[in-house]
Amino acid sequence: MAGQRFRYGAWRDGPDPLAPPFDVRAAVDDVGERVLAGESLRDALRDLIHRGPRDGRGLDDLRARARRLRRDALRRGNLDGAVTRAQQLLDQAVAAERDELAGRDDDAARFHEAVLDSLPRSTSQAVQELSGYDWASDEARRTYQQILDGLRREVVEQRFAGMKQALSGRDPAAEARIGEMLSDLNDLLARHARGEDTGDAFQRFMDKHGDFFPDKPGSVDELIDSLARQAAAAERLMRSLSPQQREELQQLMDQALGDGPLRSQLAELTDNLRALRPGMNWTRGERMRGAPDLGYGDATEALGEIGELDDLLGQLGQEHPGATLDDVDVEAVERQLGRSAADDLRRLRELERELRRQGWVTRDAEGLTLSPKALRRLGRTALAKVFADLAGRRRGEHDLRDAGAAGDLIGSSRRWQFGDEQPLDVVRTIGNAVRRRAPAGVSTLPVRLEPDDFEVSETERRASAVVALCVDLSFSMFADGRWGPMKQTALALSHLVATRFPQDSLQIIGFGRYAMPLSQGELAAIEPDMVQGTNLQHALKLAARHLRRHPESEPVVLVVTDGEPTAHLDDDGEAFFSWPTTHETVQSTVREVDQLTRYGAVLNLFMLGEDEGLRRFVNAVAQRSGGRVFSPEIGELGRYVVDDYVRARRGRR
Structure with missing residues (x-):
């Protein structure tokens, strides 16, 4: 340890290192108390996990946090920012072009001004009409080019996080590599959909194109889940816009992707992902509000978070038949709610696992239920409550604390045998010990008992x-x-x-x-x-x-x-x-x-x-x-x- 230095600071996040482990017996007793108070057994067990054990955080707390984050995401901004940004860039390009044309005194300049004056009000249609326009201003040309290049980059980056470098410019080699990756990816997904063994093919694909996927999926299913979340977010963005906004954005995206293979390959990829993950929310739109206009990437990111939070809310609700805590995606919880929330979920899983391992609960088709072992403890608790009440109300009646004796005492006794439940005859037991030592001249005090000294009182057997x-x-x-x-x-x-x-x-x-x-x-x-x-x-x-x-x-x-x-x-x-x-x-x-x-x-x-x-x-x-x-x-x-x-x-x- 010599020469090593250590720094200490306040604990900020993650599992509390001083938090005691869950008391499994206390959790069972808590459920028992609620059942004896008249609550439903299913509700008591469900609340144990949803509310958490005593002084613990349960699924309800995690759901409340997820709902708050969802509300915050809905107020993040305006979804039609991609169209708005395109309109702003178009206005800047047209204004720069008009400034350039105003300084020229020729018929070509007047003709170009007439073209600009007759542009349609629709942003996408205006961008389409200007696709073959011969710009007089270099600044205007560069600004116009940003409309399609920027949107194209955002669309592809939204689907593949590792494409930022490849899309930094119009490099034919980079374009070809993207096209090759999409072709290989669609082929891999098609083989997986047919039920073929794609383990080796997935590894070859990642060896070749792994730099496009910085999250490093470990299997085909992980790759599909990641891509499907992004594709579903893009689909939900379109569903969240008004019909006019949707048409504008779709036309702009078509122009940005062009008529080459990239557009058809992305459409094929979306179809493959929808077929492989049909249960994912592809069609639900959202009404988002907020001051900033979100670009395409930011808008889909926000909708992706909302979609994942929706999935988490469903998983944390545990409402579907046969739901277990293993259904909850711990990684998604950590991504959206933080490490401490994921640790809370892991502790709840451990509690349920311990309850089952120690034999306190079992799981049937309807969920958790108490095991025979827990029911015996529950019955013992109920009986203790009754006996406590009896002990406090003595009226000279039969002492129920001894009600388990096999019968009434008849005055005789016999040697104790293993398994006897009759009451011990203390006087005769001590007498046996004294008489055993007295003939040998050994002091009888203190009295030392051996197994053969014990006697039990005989009882009259009661009728069952x-x-x-x-x-x-x-x-x-x-x-x-x-x-x-x-x-x-x-x-x-x-x-x-x-x-x-x-x-x-x-x-x-x-x-x-x-x-x-x-x-x-x-x-x-x-x-x-x-x-x-x-x-x-x-x-x-x-x-x-x-x-x-x-x-x-x-x-x-x-x-x-x-x-x-x-x-x-x-x-x-x-x-x-x-x-x-x-x-x-x-x-x-x-x-x-x-x-x-x-x-x-x-x-x-x-x-x-x-x-x-x-x-x-x-x-x-x-x-x-x-x-x-x-x-x-x-x-x-x-x-x-x-x-x-x-x-x-x-x-x-």
């Missing part, structure tokens, strides 16, 4: 339970703010059963106009439906089917609803809906209640809201089935349901 949790999915649950607590309750109960009562069989049944069994993933992802109907009859029918699959278990049926039944299944299996409810709907629902009662199940109903019709219905059902009615505050729903489940599963047999 078969549980059906029927949750109302009608739109009123969402509209009245009950959607999130309903999801939290169902997920909490699902996780409790899976982790602490694995011998139980739980089925969550959602019911709207129809009922359906729901997995944890389906429950987390389900969204409210605008279709009306509360088909409790169908839900109870599915519950009975679930109970009959487990005849040896204690049947438990829990119903969470905020409205009386308004739908039932007809004999043909189609749902019949009516509001207010009908006698047939109530009777069909009560018949399912009676079926469950005869089977031995007790229905406990959790009534949300103060609807009088619902109150009358649930009271009648509870009285008929021997069940109970709870009317919890919405924030206490989880506590009531979990508490009732633990009590009910203790069994009556």
Whole structure:
């Protein structure tokens, strides 16, 4: 290190070297909190990427920056500057010629003045008529020649950035080399369009003509993308002008390119590029405003930027089916939005990649969704919220934090074996350690435990339970703010059963106009439906089917609803809906209640809201089935349901 010098300065752009990496678990928990609050799972995962994780910048921020740049580009100037510049040069040439002719006193001078006086008002037509004019003024001739030479140079430079030197003058050798390059390029693109292997041909083309392409494309596709962007910008310029301006510019361009091979080769190139990149925006015009008149090159450059920003906005929107962050062109982001924006995008990609690598999310046809691993974490979070509420409301009831024990203590113990989940018998465990050391005359203090000293308390095995949790999915649950607590309750109960009562069989049944069994993933992802109907009859029918699959278990049926039944299944299996409810709907629902009662199940109903019709219905059902009615505050729903489940599963047999 001796002799080396280092200079330090303020950090300006690029990734923050001190920024912490994304906390993947925190991102998953953030999604979980929003789902438990009632938001859509798809929306929560989408917002994770669009808004960015906590204190991060997401796709929405990048889109906002792209929209600002697009607005700025639209105010960059006037697009018809090429025609305006041609008109200015023409006026200068004509004025210089008139000055020269005014100093001459001959018939030829008067004739030339008459020619100038009769020039058409159209710039392109005037330039065309003066193409064979014998200029008296050298200055006027040079100015006139700039009209076509300058436009010709701008047109070709706009398509090929490396042609500036070749077009600096009218060099026949340079013209021939340009023509050869265009011929080889069109041949290469035609072969690529036919599906031929063009890898070697592309390399030979770049070895021969690479100085025309300073961006150094690495493949045929990169070359096509670059050329197509430029060609599309030129096409969009023509579409952005008024019909009169478009005609003027087209005629000027035709005159500038002449009748030689250059004009036809450029037209062929445009056709090839349109065929190879049909999805590129070739026809959309733009209304640009601003003080300066933009020349042909500046105008097409501005429209090219706008076109690329339009593509970026579409990519960053991620609206099309199957969209991923890999669809976003990072190089285009860096070109248009800067290095820091590209780094933000790379970090978002890394976050999504880590979420998938660590098994928190999976991707299906509709986009990202939570994996079973993440759903277990979500259920654990929901259960923790319920238990936290229970811990703060001790009423001398059963301690649910120990609800996962295999049964009630019976007073005896046995040696611990690997895999035992019974509670540890501390007194007998310490006694074993003391008795083991005492006969050898060794001091028993401090007590040193070995694996053989441990004993566990024996418990009376409880009967397994078969549980059906029927949750109302009608739109009123969402509209009245009950959607999130309903999801939290169902997920909490699902996780409790899976982790602490694995011998139980739980089925969550959602019911709207129809009922359906729901997995944890389906429950987390389900969204409210605008279709009306509360088909409790169908839900109870599915519950009975679930109970009959487990005849040896204690049947438990829990119903969470905020409205009386308004739908039932007809004999043909189609749902019949009516509001207010009908006698047939109530009777069909009560018949399912009676079926469950005869089977031995007790229905406990959790009534949300103060609807009088619902109150009358649930009271009648509870009285008929021997069940109970709870009317919890919405924030206490989880506590009531979990508490009732633990009590009910203790069994009556």
